[in-house]
Amino acid sequence: MKKLLLAGVATLIAAAPAWAADLPRRAPALQAAPAVGYDWNGFYVGGYYGGVVGNQKGSTPTSFAGQTNVNQLGFTAGGTLGYNWQIAPTWLIGFEGDFGYLGINRTNTEFNDFALVGLKTDWYATARGRVGFVTGPSLIYATGGAAFVHMRDTFGGGLIAAGPTTFTHTNTGWTVGGGIETKLSRSWTAKTEYLFIDGGTTNFGSNPYGVSTGATFEHNFHVVKTGLNYKLGEPFWEGLPLFGTSTHLPSNHNWGGFYAGVNVGGGMSLVHVVGGGVFSPNTNADINGSGFAGGGQVGYNFMNLFNLLGSSWFAGLEGDVGALRIRASYNDWNDLGARLTENTDWYATARGRIGTTTGPALLYVTAGGAWVHFTDGFSATSAFNPGDLSARTAGGWTFGGGTEVAIDSRWSAKLESLYIDVGHRNHMSAPVGGFVGDFKERFQVVRAGLNYKFGVDDVVGARY
Numbered sequence: 001m002k003k004l005l006l007a008g009v010a011t012l013i014a015a016a017p018a019w020a021a022d023l024p025r026r027a028p029a030l031q032a033a034p035a036v037g038y039d040w041n042g043f044y045v046g047g048y049y050g051g052v053v054g055n056q057k058g059s060t061p062t063s064f065a066g067q068t069n070v071n072q073l074g075f076t077a078g079g080t081l082g083y084n085w086q087i088a089p090t091w092l093i094g095f096e097g098d099f100g101y102l103g104i105n106r107t108n109t110e111f112n113d114f115a116l117v118g119l120k121t122d123w124y125a126t127a128r129g130r131v132g133f134v135t136g137p138s139l140i141y142a143t144g145g146a147a148f149v150h151m152r153d154t155f156g157g158g159l160i161a162a163g164p165t166t167f168t169h170t171n172t173g174w175t176v177g178g179g180i181e182t183k184l185s186r187s188w189t190a191k192t193e194y195l196f197i198d199g200g201t202t203n204f205g206s207n208p209y210g211v212s213t214g215a216t217f218e219h220n221f222h223v224v225k226t227g228l229n230y231k232l233g234e235p236f237w238e239g240l241p242l243f244g245t246s247t248h249l250p251s252n253h254n255w256g257g258f259y260a261g262v263n264v265g266g267g268m269s270l271v272h273v274v275g276g277g278v279f280s281p282n283t284n285a286d287i288n289g290s291g292f293a294g295g296g297q298v299g300y301n302f303m304n305l306f307n308l309l310g311s312s313w314f315a316g317l318e319g320d321v322g323a324l325r326i327r328a329s330y331n332d333w334n335d336l337g338a339r340l341t342e343n344t345d346w347y348a349t350a351r352g353r354i355g356t357t358t359g360p361a362l363l364y365v366t367a368g369g370a371w372v373h374f375t376d377g378f379s380a381t382s383a384f385n386p387g388d389l390s391a392r393t394a395g396g397w398t399f400g401g402g403t404e405v406a407i408d409s410r411w412s413a414k415l416e417s418l419y420i421d422v423g424h425r426n427h428m429s430a431p432v433g434g435f436v437g438d439f440k441e442r443f444q445v446v447r448a449g450l451n452y453k454f455g456v457d458d459v460v461g462a463r464y
Contacts, residue, residue, distance in 0.1 A: 038136050038183060040086045043232045048193075049077040050225030051417070053268050053444050054104035055288045056119040058155060058217045059333070066333040068117045068155075069340075071270055071286045072106035073419070073444070076223055082130075090134050096143065099125040102221070107154055111285035112276040112335045112435060115208035118154035119219070124197065126175050137249050137360040138182040138405035139189075140413055147175040149199045155215045156208040165205035171219065173198040178448070180403045180415045181229070182361035183249065185239025189229045190363055192403040192415045194446050197221040222268055222290075224417040224446055226401070248312070249359040253406035255314065256303040258454045260296070265447025267293040267324045271342045271376070275437030277335075285437070287328050287342045293445050295322015295346075303357070312356050314364075321348040324372065324445070329379060338435045339379040341389060344443070347372045347420065349398050362404040362414075370398035370420045376439045378429035385434065388427040394441060396422035404451070414449040 051073060058068040078100015086092050100123065107118030125148045132141025152168040179193030199219030230236065269289040276283035299318035324347040332338040348371045355364025373393045380387035402416025420443045429435040 038134070039186070040084045040092055040134060040139065043081075043083050044189070044229045045232065046080045046227050046229030047078070048080060048098070048100070048225040048227030049075070050223065051419075052076045052102060052104060052224075053222040053270065054102075054106075054119060054121060055220050056153065056217055057288060058117060058153075058215055060215050064334040066331040066336060068108075068110060068333045069286045069288045069330065070106055070108060070117060070119050071272075071288050072104050072119070073270055074103040074105070074121075075101070076103060076124075076225060077101050080227060080229065082229075084130075086134065092130070092132050092134050092139060092141070094130040095128070096130055097125070097127045099123065102149065104221075108284035108286065109282075110208075110334075111273065111283050111332050111340075111437075112280045112338060113208070113283065113333070114280060116154055116157045120152040120154075121221075122150045122152075124149045124221070126195065126197070128175065135360070135405065135407055137251075137358075138180065140178075140180055140405070142176075142178045143193075143195070144176040145174070147173045147197045147199070149173065149197065149219070149221065151199065151219065153202055153204065153217045155205065155217075165215075167202060167204040169202060171200040171202065173200045177223075178415070180405055180413065182358060182403065182405050184358055185249075187231055187234035187236060188239040189231070190358075190361075190403065191227045191229065192401075193225050193227065194415065194417070195223040195225075197223060222444070222446065248357070251360040251406055252409045253360065253412065254409070254453065254455075255301050255357060255362060258298070258300050259412075259451045260298045260454070261449055261451030262294075262296050263320065263322065263447040263449035264294040265445065266290055267326050267344065267347075268444045269326050269328050269342055270442035270444060271328075272440045272442070273340060273437040274440070275435060277435055278433070281436075285332055285340055287330075287340050289326045289328025289342060291325040291327055291344075293322060293324050293347070293447055295320055297449065297451070299353070299451075301353075301362075314353075314355060314357055314362065316353040316364075317351070318353055318366070319348070319350045322346065324443070326443070331381075335435070337381050337385050338429060339381050339387070340437070341379045342374065342376050342439070344372055344374040347443075347445070349418065349420075351398065355401075360406045364404070365399075365401040366416070366418070367399045368397070369395065370418075370422060371395045372420060372422045372441065372443065374441065376425065376441070377427035378435060378437070385430045387429055390427075392425075394422040394425075396420065396441075404449075410453050410455075412451045412453065414451065416447060416449065418445045419443075420445065
């Protein structure tokens, strides 16, 4: 997933100058706004909040074959310090470090076993470089570097062994991602950012039933955060309160009306299974997995709708449909007959959007209906265990948010995250003596998008 989303951000960065150069100037309303100097150079500090998906995959290679999966959606918040060099009018490089709380805490009673398996994280930090394309008041960038995560792995205990083995440690890994940052004033910027963090591998202890073969755990994290940065040396109060009319910056992009576009990114499985066997019901398994997400969207923005909320606010409607190619399947630890499977094919949403405009950017939250076509259940493992896999399209709900910035008078780029819940379904792996599970279908999608804003002349015919 990290490669797909980063490729989407990199494509926006590489293509943006060409879109601006090729823009047809059709009407006076589309001419450039008065030139404004935007200085990105210098130090900045800030804070952020957001969500994180944590994944842990465990195994004991020489006995009790199979895997454990743990996934959890949690909260993150922290601080940022960085420095920018604007090396050309449209290009920027910089360095950034952040440190924050990483709120993952999940322990399962392992599927069809009495062992405990879990992951808890406390904090993380990154030290990264940034490179990006500057549109003037906005920045579209890619970022990567080193990452550090303080975590605790748990494996063991339950009714058989004395107590769970835990190992608390700080792992060094790496991170890669991208984001969109936009100026609210000379002093303040707002950003939306995605980071994939490889948290490394941990080896420790023995397995829950006392065979000293050790346990191996792999970790990764998907962080999506919204931040606010202050550029040192500028007037502190300029741009605050953030969403007043006086904070609007010049822009030649008219956000109101119809638009259409494409998006590319990645989807993550947050599927949780409750079940087990005859002697261990109500035990748990998670299904980790990620894959490509991409498609198209159409929408309509109502700017200053009836002037109810003030000129800084907007509302809109958006629909999208696209591929969602998550492929996840594994044999549960100590249960070779239980092969848990989750495969997705496509998804669609119909949502409302509401947020604020800075002039050259939209900052918004979004929610509505969602549909996902998927195949889930137990895969066949033998002639005596035919499994229970079936495909269907399920409906549910979605919630998320993002940032969209103008590239020129018609084109805009966005980065957004959506949490999707489409219900649950029960499966049984074999008619007699098999495994049962209630599969709870939850997903996270992070995507970069490119939109084209239609004008009247696009609909009725251009005169220029």
